[in-house]
Amino acid sequence: MSSKNIFSRCFFTPRQIAYFSILFGLVGALLFSGLTGLLLHNKREAEYDLLTKDIRHYLSTFFQELHVAVDSVQPLTVADCRLVSGELTSRAAFNVNVRAFVLIRHGVAYCSSATGRLHMPMNSLIPGIDLNKNNDLFIMNGTPMMPGKPTIAAWFKNQEVGERGVFITLNANLIPYLLFTARQSDVLSMAIVIEGKALTTLSPGVVNTDSLPPHPTRIAALTDYPIKIYLYGSLWPLEDIQFSILAGLIFGLFSGVLGSYFLFARMRSGKEILTGIKRGQFHVVYQPVVDAQKLEMQGVEALLRWEHPTAGAIPPDAFIAFAEAQQLIVPLTRHLFALVARDARQLQNILPPGAKLGINLAPGHLHAPMFKEDIMAFAASLPPQHFKLVFEITERDMLKEKEAMGLFCWLHKRGFEIAIDDFGTGHSALIYLQRFTLDYLKIDRGFVNSIGMETVTTPVLDAVLTLAKRLDMTTVAEGVETREQAKWLIERGVNYLQGYYFSRPLTLTQLMNWNQPQGSHNVLKDSH
Structure with a gap:
């Protein structure tokens, strides 16, 4: 599997990003749709509350004005109808809400603004x-003068003269109340309710309250008069639901696109690498390099490791290759320099003077404008004259020949050594040997693994070792994992050995407590 595929597997693949984007969209749509619906519902509630308050105020004002009109008529109840019928008719004519004023004496209606003198017991009119x-207050199906025309009737007792008072029939249309509902489009119907009887927009006549729809949306009532206004409507009208769904779909689409952009832009490898550097997710391990003759540690190679908080340990080949592809190998290598410099004082107590300190260096950094400044700053951060720096050049990218020759010469003049890392795996290995002056040739673990298997790789390894001797290059074998491999390499003159047979890469603390396995010393005895 390629390093790119490994790296993608550790983070978000395009398919995973698509899944997460859809999930973001669905969650966003549901949340925003619900929130929008709740806001619209609360808005409807507030509008109904305001409407109920306005209707209650209207009724209160209406009955206050009616009471004033009745108080002006009450004095007429002590006079004969012939004397007051004209004034009674006049007062009814100038009050738009009053159909008729009727004077009551000893339980009998004796004078009406509509008919003049009459004699009608009130119990027969309203049992x-x-x-x-x-x-x-009463709701009536009609009056003797206007049968079949529902009306609201009101009785007001004369407080000063006993058994006298004024009976009023009112125009019972719902127009004044409907004016209040004009701004409330989802009010479906309304009803005026008095003592078990009701006038409603759903029926032309008087109905019993039992026949009204249950659970009115709002009820407007007065404390001083037995009248109520029922409002029927919906706090969840269809248009609000449709709008909430549409708003949710739009927001869900926006959330999905935004989530996709965020995952692509914020969680791509390059961003994660920079974030990892900033948050201290990288650390250094040191793998001992053993002298093939003495079988003693003569130096270490500093290796960068990445422990991601969610993806776990990221393989070095994966994130280094990706850092090169994302043009981030320079900040990553500078971070390696800083981490090694931080450990340098303690390394000085572990490694003897002149010990080799191997540092991997990518061609992308070698050709960077600030390369020389970076190298000198790194060297200055280490204890003076203690370590022998060996810069190991990887083969992932081709070197620029003329520029590289000058840089290698510059490194040699300042006492640094150069190694070609993982020799034999890159397309440019032989070109490097032919054109550049190099100090070390590091044999890739792929060749070492073939030892003893009689594959076509073994003769190639023999040829590589022969070539290194002719070029007077020091050889380092990587990936030594068995005693047989170590013995074979020692017998063929390899200078240094590195691999799990001697030690896996160690943290600084582990390196301080490291003791070379006793069995590895037997290899030297068996090789003679």
């Missing part, structure tokens, strides 16, 4: 009426 009440 069960209680004339002892100060005021009362």
Whole structure:
């Protein structure tokens, strides 16, 4: 599997980003749709509350004005109808809400603004009426003068003269109340309710309250009069639901696109690498390099490791290759320099003077404008004259020949050594040997693994070792994992050995407590 595929597997693949984007979209759509619906619902609630308050105020004002009009008529109840019928008719004509004023004496209606003199017991007009009440309201199917025309009737007792009072029939249309509902488009119907009877927009006649739809949306009532206004509507109208769904879909689409952009832009490898550097997710391990003759540690190679908080340990080949592809190898290598410099004082107590300190260096950094400044700053951060720096050049990218020759010469003049890392795996290995002056040739673990298997790789390894001797290059074998491999390499004159047979890469603390395995010393005895 390529390093790119490994790296992608550790983070977000395009398919995973698509899944997460869809998930973001769905969650965003549901949340925003629900929130929008709740806001619209609360808005409807507030509008109904305001409407109910306005209707209650209207009714209160209406009955206050009606009471004033009745108080002006009450003095007429002590006079004969012939004397007051004209004034009574005049007062009814100038009050738009009053159909008729009727004067009551001893429970009998004796004078009407509409008909003049009459004689009609109130019990026959409204059975069960209680004339002892100060005021009362009724819903009637009609009056003798206007049968079949529902009306609201009101009784007001004369407080000064006993058993006298004024009976009023009112225009019972719902227009004044409907004016209030004009701004509330989802009010479906309304009803005026008095003592078990109701006038409603759903029916032309008087109905019993039992026949009204249950659970009115709002009820406007007065404390001084037995009248209520029922409002019927929906707090969840269809248009609000449709709008909420549409808003949710739009926001969900936006959330999905934004989530996709965020995952692509914020969680791509390059961003993660920079974030890892900033948050201290990288650390250095040191793998001992053993002298093939003495079988003693003569130096270490500093290796960068990445412990991601969610993806776990990221393979070095994966994130280094990706850093090169993302043009981030320079800041990553500078971070390696800083981490090694931080450990340098303690390394000085572990490694003897002149010990080799191997540092991997990518061609992308070698050709960077600040390369020389970076190298000199790194060398200055180490204890003076203690370590022998060996810069190991990887083969992932081709070197620029003329520029590289000058840089290698510059490195040699300042006492640094150069190694070609993982020799044999890159397309340019032989070109490097032919054109550049190099100090070390590091044999790739792929060749070492073939030892003893009688594959076509073994003769190639023999040829590589022969070539290194002719070029007077020091050889380092990587990936030594068995005693047989170590013995074979020692017998063929390899200078240094490195691999799990001697030690895996160690943290600084582990390196301080490291003791070379006793069995590795037997290899030297067996090789003679």
